[in-house]
Amino acid sequence: MKxxxxxxxxxxxxxxxxxxxLLTQGHEVHDFxxxxxxxxxxxxxxxxLAEAVADGTFERGILLCGTGxxxxxxxxxxxxxxxxxxxxxxxxxxxxxSNDAQIITLGARVIGTxxxxxxxxxxxxxxxxxxxxxxxxxxxxxxxxxxxLSRD
Numbered sequence: 001m002k003x004x005x006x007x008x009x010x011x012x013x014x015x016x017x018x019x020x021x022l023l024t025q026g027h028e029v030h031d032f033x034x035x036x037x038x039x040x041x042x043x044x045x046x047x048x049l050a051e052a053v054a055d056g057t058f059e060r061g062i063l064l065c066g067t068g069x070x071x072x073x074x075x076x077x078x079x080x081x082x083x084x085x086x087x088x089x090x091x092x093x094x095x096x097x098s099n100d101a102q103i104i105t106l107g108a109r110v111i112g113t114x115x116x117x118x119x120x121x122x123x124x125x126x127x128x129x130x131x132x133x134x135x136x137x138x139x140x141x142x143x144x145x146x147x148x149l150s151r152d
Contacts, residue, residue, distance in 0.1 A: 001124060004058040006032030006049040008042035008071075011064035011108035014116055018062060018106075021117045027124075030058065046074035053102045054080045061103040062120060068107035075103050079144060082137075087111055089122040096126035098133045 003022060007015040012034060022029050032049045034040045042065050053061045061083075063071035068085045075083035083103035084095035087110055095101040104123050106116055 002028045002030075002057075002059050003124075004030050004032060004049045004052055004061040005063075006045040006061070006071075007034060007064040007108075008045065008066070009034055009037050009039050010066035011106070012037055014106070014108040014113060015064050017113045018064070018116055018120055021120065042070055043074045046071045047078060050075040050078035050081045050083065050103060054078050059102075060124065062123075063103060063105045064108055065105070066107060066109045068105040068110065072105040075105065080141070082140070086119050086123065088115075089119055092119045092123040093126045096123055097129045100128040100133070100137050 005015055005019055005022070015031070019029050019031060032045050034045060046063050049061050049063060052058050061075070063075055063083070065071045068087070072083050072085040075081050081103060082099055082101045083105055084091065084099060084101040086092040086095055086104045086106060092104060095104055104119070106119065111119070
């Protein structure tokens with residue numbers, strides 16, 4: 001799978017662990033940074049990654065920061081993106097199966113490395129179920145574009 005990964009300075013170490021894990025599984029991984037412990041404006045990293053996922057350059061993305069919250073908020077500002085904050089395997093699975101999330105976010109100060117790898121694995125091996133969730137995803141897209149909101 002062609003994946004994008006990015007982080008702020010709080011999550012550099014975890015990003016490297018996850019990137020290595022993904023590469024050993026045969027994924028193609030593009031790193032949007034940051035690459036050291038120097039402070040960055042995480043929205044800059046998050047927006048660039050989310051735009052690259054939204055335009056189809058990458059199939060899915062993983063964003064990391066201290067809590068995962070800031071990156072989730074940031075990525076969700078990009079039209080067409082559904083980013084989900086995940087701190088457990090069930091949420092990671094449901095992010096994809098129910099919400100067709102193209103990006104997950106993780107908090108390096110909230111979860112450990114082994115759990116992070118397992119969360120990523122659950123996310124990447126899950127696929128969108130459609131069904132009742134399809135209408136909900138369509139509704140989110142309609143709100144986002146402010147079109148066809150007359151349907152109840």
